[in-house]
Each structure stands twice: as structure tokens, then as C-alpha cells.
Amino acid sequence: xxxxxxIKNAGGYYFFTLVTYNRVPFLxxxxxxxxxxxxWQRVQHRRPFESVAACxxxxxxxxxxxxxDGDNDYSTRWTLxxxxxxxxxxKAGGEEIIQSQSRQQRxxxxxWQKRFWEHRIRDPRDLARHIHYIHxxxxxxxxxEKVEDWPFSSYHQHIEAGRYKIPELSEIQEILGDNFxxxxx
Numbered sequence: 001x002x003x004x005x006x007i008k009n010a011g012g013y014y015f016f017t018l019v020t021y022n023r024v025p026f027l028x029x030x031x032x033x034x035x036x037x038x039x040w041q042r043v044q045h046r047r048p049f050e051s052v053a054a055c056x057x058x059x060x061x062x063x064x065x066x067x068x069d070g071d072n073d074y075s076t077r078w079t080l081x082x083x084x085x086x087x088x089x090x091k092a093g094g095e096e097i098i099q100s101q102s103r104q105q106r107x108x109x110x111x112w113q114k115r116f117w118e119h120r121i122r123d124p125r126d127l128a129r130h131i132h133y134i135h136x137x138x139x140x141x142x143x144x145e146k147v148e149d150w151p152f153s154s155y156h157q158h159i160e161a162g163r164y165k166i167p168e169l170s171e172i173q174e175i176l177g178d179n180f181x182x183x184x185x
Contacts (some may be wrong), residue, residue, distance in 0.1 A: 002014045011069040013052065013121035014062040018061050018078070018112045021097050025058030028152055031092060033060050036051045036061075039084035057141060062134045064121065078116055086111045131158070 026032050033056065033158045044051075053061035067074060088110050097110030108114065135158070138150035147155055155183060 009073060011067050013064055013066050013127055014074055015064050015119040015121060015134075016062065016074070016078070017031045017117040020059045020076075021113055023059040024097060026094065026135070027056055031094060032089065033152065034092075035088045035092065036081075036085050039081045042084060043077055043080045047080070049074070049077060051154070052127075053134045053154045053158070055134045055137050055150070055154065057137060057143065062137055064127070064130055064134065068110070074118065082112050097156060107163065118152045 020027060029037065036056070040051075048068055050066040050068055052064040054118065063083060064072075065077075086096075089108070094111075119130070121130060130181065133149050135153055135155040138144050138153065139147055145149045148159075
């Protein structure tokens with residue numbers, strides 16, 4: 001059995017990647033978006049965190065959270081979001097992948113991959129790189145040709161708030177580097 005060690009510094013910024021089970025592409029559907037939004041808000045209300053950037057793709061999502069000072073419990077937040085989503089997704093008629101006997105015995109459902117990827121943001125440059133990566137992801141996956149064409153991203157809120165302007169393709173590749181983010185996909 002694998003034992004994953006997670007960085008648990010109180011407060012701070014964290015980048016996350018969550019993936020659907022077997023990469024089934026359902027997250028960008030209207031039903032999944034509505035259920036995920038509700039689950040996210042319910043957990044955020046009970047266990048506050050700031051959503052800094054996010055992008056929802058058909059079979060995975062990326063986001064950056066800022067946790068409150070003195071709080072490092074992002075794992076419980078993700079457990080609650082995934083559990084709430086799964087319950088309401090199945091209740092609304094959403095499908096799941098049939099599980100092996102062993103996964104059924106451990107009460108795993110075929111909606112999300114069991115774990116998630118996390119990275120603690122180290123400094124402002126690291127934060128900027130990850131925000132660019134999140135917003136660039138739909139282009140990277142060839143879902144759209146331009147960042148602004150993907151509707152399920154915080155990109156539009158960042159532009160409206162004047163937080164940043166997305167660089168041109170050549171600039172983003174220079175900022176991120178050729179292999180940035182490969183381990184998260």
C-alpha cells in the first residue's frame with residue numbers, strides 16, 4: 001500500500017489537479033458543472049478557502065486555493081467536495097464506471113480518481129506560472145484555439161478584475177517552459 005506524504009503548511013496557496021475515474025469526460029456538462037459548483041460552495045461555506053484560479057475541463061480540473069492562516073486541511077475539503085458531488089451526481093442520474101469487487105468492498109465509486117495532485121505554491125513567480133498554466137490548459141488540450149474561448153475558467157474574472165493579461169503563445173511557452181505541468185495530466 002502506498003503512503004502519500006502531503007505538504008501541510010498552514011495557510012498559503014496550493015495548486016490542485018483532480019481527475020475523473022478512467023478519465024471519463026463529463027465534468028463540462030451542464031449537470032456536472034451545476035452539481036460541482038453547489039458542492040464547492042457548500043464546502044467553501046463550512047470550511048473557508050479562497051479560489052484564486054480554476055479551470056474545468058471535460059475529464060479533469062485544475063485550481064489554486066488560498067487557505068486561511070493557521071489552516072492546512074485541504075484534503076478534507078476535497079474529500080467533502082468529491083463526496084457531495086458524487087452523491088448528488090448519482091442522485092441526478094449521472095453515471096459511474098463499474099468498480100472491481102475490491103473497490104466496491106472499500107466503498108469506492110466510479111466517478112473520481114481516488115487521489116488528487118497537490119503542489120504548494122512557493123512564491124509569487126510560482127503562483128503566476130500556475131495561474132497561466134490553469135488558464136492555458138484548454139488550449140494545451142486542443143479544446144479551443146484561444147484562452148478566452150474556453151468558458152469554464154477563471155480567466156474571464158481575472159481579466160475583468162484587471163489582475164493580468166494573458167501573454168501571447170510564444171510568451172506563455174517561454175514562461176512555462178516546454179515540460180511545465182506534464183506530471184499533472
